[in-house]
Amino acid sequence: MRVTVRYFARYRSLVGKGEEEIEIPEGTTVRELIEMLKERHPVLRNEVFAEEDDLADVNVSRNGRYVRFDEVLRDGDIVAIFPPVSGG
Template sequence: MRCVQMDVTVKYFAYYRERVGKDSEKIQLDQGKRISDLIDMLMARYPGIFNEKNLFVARNYRYADRGEALSDGDVVAIMPHVSGG
């Protein structure tokens, strides 16, 4: 049985863009994967860069919960947590 693949565009911002060394990349995932699966994959692909507690995720230009399912063609933005006054 063959798994259906989907393409997701990941956009990196600020610290993550600098550390990964690119603004964005296309990633193929199996259909049915969630944002948490994508984060786990990125943490394995780029060890020591992503701190799950200090990152925000947006899916299709709105903040997203890590449990949300991804769809083919989604755009996922990975941003560091920022604080200010």
Template sequence: MTTAPPSATVRVRYFAGARAASGVNEETIEVPQGATVRDLVAELAERHGDTLTRVLTACSFLLDGVAVRDQTLTLPDGSGVDVLPPFAGG
């Protein structure tokens, strides 16, 4: 009997232009255990194509409400990532 490799579930929320580019407000993604924020960003780009890929290059990210400064941070199971494009206006 083969067992599946361990994975982590991550809730991704999209805001503003990232929401428009992805076509969804929120989604839950399974990533391999030990995956990083960078790995997640690559997965999001692959899932949603060129439009979101362009937006992601300008985005900042929150991991469980804390700004991500290092995209090599590991994603804990059950974590949440917010995708925040640059905001304009005021």
């Protein structure tokens, strides 16, 4: 199955593109997708996910709504990856 991954802010700069389609196996979770992205783009592993399970520095939405890392993705999903929002 295929999902579209959209990168925002710092992640877009690090990866060098705003969007890509990725083939993933049925039953893939958001956490597993992030692991695949770290393999596909080592800069994410080195710059963003330096620790073993450092997901505090990433927000993920699926089809426009925030999701948990254990949610299973479906064919055609649009997954957005972006840093935590801060400010005032």
